[in-house]
Amino acid sequence: MKLALVGIGGTGSRLVDTIRSIEAEGDRQLCYGNLMTVDISRTVGDEFDHIPQEQHVTIGDTHREVEDGVDGDQDLAVEIARTDFPEIHRALDSITMRKLDGMLVVTSLGGGTGSGAGAVLVERLQEMYDKPVYVLGVLPGANDGGEAALNAARSLRSIVPAADSTLLFDNDRWVGTEAEAAEDPYEPANRELASRVLKLFARDDADPSSIGANTLDSSDIIRTLSPGGVASIGYAATELEDGGGFLSWLRSILVGSRENETTDERTDAGKTQSLVRQSLNSQLTLPCEVSSAERVLVVLSGPPDELSRRGFESARQWLEEETDTVEVLAGDDPRPDSSTVAAVVLLANVTEVPRIDAIQQQAVEYDRDTDELRAPEEST
Numbered sequence: 001m002k003l004a005l006v007g008i009g010g011t012g013s014r015l016v017d018t019i020r021s022i023e024a025e026g027d028r029q030l031c032y033g034n035l036m037t038v039d040i041s042r043t044v045g046d047e048f049d050h051i052p053q054e055q056h057v058t059i060g061d062t063h064r065e066v067e068d069g070v071d072g073d074q075d076l077a078v079e080i081a082r083t084d085f086p087e088i089h090r091a092l093d094s095i096t097m098r099k100l101d102g103m104l105v106v107t108s109l110g111g112g113t114g115s116g117a118g119a120v121l122v123e124r125l126q127e128m129y130d131k132p133v134y135v136l137g138v139l140p141g142a143n144d145g146g147e148a149a150l151n152a153a154r155s156l157r158s159i160v161p162a163a164d165s166t167l168l169f170d171n172d173r174w175v176g177t178e179a180e181a182a183e184d185p186y187e188p189a190n191r192e193l194a195s196r197v198l199k200l201f202a203r204d205d206a207d208p209s210s211i212g213a214n215t216l217d218s219s220d221i222i223r224t225l226s227p228g229g230v231a232s233i234g235y236a237a238t239e240l241e242d243g244g245g246f247l248s249w250l251r252s253i254l255v256g257s258r259e260n261e262t263t264d265e266r267t268d269a270g271k272t273q274s275l276v277r278q279s280l281n282s283q284l285t286l287p288c289e290v291s292s293a294e295r296v297l298v299v300l301s302g303p304p305d306e307l308s309r310r311g312f313e314s315a316r317q318w319l320e321e322e323t324d325t326v327e328v329l330a331g332d333d334p335r336p337d338s339s340t341v342a343a344v345v346l347l348a349n350v351t352e353v354p355r356i357d358a359i360q361q362q363a364v365e366y367d368r369d370t371d372e373l374r375a376p377e378e379s380t
């Protein structure tokens with residue numbers, strides 16, 4: 001799938017840079033150079049290695065009161081983005097939409113710029129293009145405070161209905177104590193999210209051997225995301241052993257009889273199923289009740305010999321039962337030189353998400369005047 005990347009605010013810009021850096025290291029292509037970032041009154045130095053300077057748009061120059069972002073003020077960001085939209089519009093001209101399948105707007109929902117300018121941008125992009133506009137949104141952690149929660153709660157009401165689908169990432173779950181010790185506390189989380197996005201959306205389309213009989217195409221992803229709402233991505237991988245790995249070690253002992261062929265098939269199914277199960281049990285980008293998903297898509301990637309048809313079918317059936325959903329698509333992403341077999345699962349339009357409930361509650365309890373949380377009884 002080919003998607004233009006538009007990063008908004010500090011988080012959005014950093015994430016677009018990370019996606020580009022992983023693209024540059026590997027063979028998966030997503031944006032084909034169609035990318036830009038938008039920020040408010042923030043001078044971009046050499047902090048981004050993979051976004052050319054001319055693809056950054058800085059708006060809000062005429063607002064003297066802002067420097068270095070809007071400091072969480074969502075309403076101000078909305079106002080600036082509306083007034084300065086012609087500048088963003090000009091930069092959008094460098095994106096060749098007719099060659100792309102859609103857009104991915106990348107933003108934090110807790111930041112002022114990300115949530116405010118992000119909402120304006122998604123709305124305008126929907127008016128300008130007839131292709132899907134997806135959002136990759138970062139939810140604030142509980143420690144980011146009441147204002148971030150309020151911004152996120154408001155954007156869940158503005159950005160989510162405006163976008164074709166919003167893939168969410170929960171900082172509360174992903175930016176942990178281990179990461180805090182790192183030089184850049186967000187770096188490990190950003191790399192994890194960027195790599196999942198590429199594994200889900202991007203294919204190696206320069207290599208014809210990467211198109212297999214079951215290979216998913218963009219229309220499968222578009223169909224899965226079509227109910228809108230919020231989506232979550234699961235991922236699990238297993239290293240292949242030297243000399244054949246994942247399934248072959250069993251084959252090597254079981255070659256021969258028909259009875260063994262059946263065992264072999266069962267093994268394929270079992271191994272694939274356990275990988276898919278692991279991808280749901282591992283940390284989802286947005287922890288949620290899996291059975292609340294409306295549509296599901298699973299992509300298995302690895303060397304073609306390791307991806308069996310039998311395995312797919314059983315993984316699909318297992319997912320259908322697990323998620324209680326009729327619409328489960330399964331396909332492959334053959335990667336002949338890979339030393340791992342991996343499963344990426346996309347859960348679309350999930351409705352039971354405890355973290356969203358908690359953010360909404362924190363937003364209700366937040367008192368803007370004092371910048372503090374009120375006791376729950378005061379907020380009702």
Ligand SMILES: Nc1nc2c(ncn2[C@@H]2O[C@H](COP(=O)(O)OP(=O)(O)OP(=O)(O)O)[C@@H](O)[C@H]2O)c(=O)[nH]1
Nearest residue numbers: 009010011069070071072110111112113114140186
């Ligand atoms: N995952 C991730 N979250 C981040 C990163 N940087 C900041 N955040 C989170 O994003 C929120 C703040 O958003 P920012 O992107 O810094 O803010 P902004 O959208 O630029 O808006 P203003 O600074 O208010 O103008 C907080 O919830 C932070 O925890 C990052 O690099 N990765």
